[in-house]
Amino acid sequence: MFLDYLIPRQLTxxxxxxxxxxxxxxxxxxxxxxxxxTLIVIxxxxxxxxxxAYISFFCLLAGVGTIHLIYIIxxxxxxxxxxxxxx
Numbered sequence: 898m899f900l901d902y903l904i905p906r907q908l909t910x911x912x913x914x915x916x917x918x919x920x921x922x923x924x925x926x927x928x929x930x931x932x933x934x935t936l937i938v939i940x941x942x943x944x945x946x947x948x949x950a951y952i953s954f955f956c957l958l959a960g961v962g963t964i965h966l967i968y969i970i971x972x973x974x975x976x977x978x979x980x981x982x983x984x
Contacts, residue, residue: 914940926978928969935965 901909918940921933939961946957 928978932962932965932969936962 918933918936921929921936924930924933936958939958943957
């Protein structure tokens with residue numbers, strides 16, 4: 898909201914989405930690239946739901962993203978893909 902006077906809010910949203918989605922997609926780890934795809938799916942669903950009823954974008958993004966990260970941690974995906982760092 899602080900930037901609304903400088904740049905349009907849609908541009909602020911686009912920059913935010915770029916900064917949270919692109920880094921996982923650029924990862925060399927498969928589980929992180931899948932997390933990036935999960936974020937794209939979440940953003941798409943939020944956009945569709947926002948057309949019909951207001952929901953909190955950040956709450957849905959955080960909730961589903963956290964569930965995906967818990968899956969990665971519980972199934973020890975990091976250790977299998979890079980035992981040098983996580984072994």
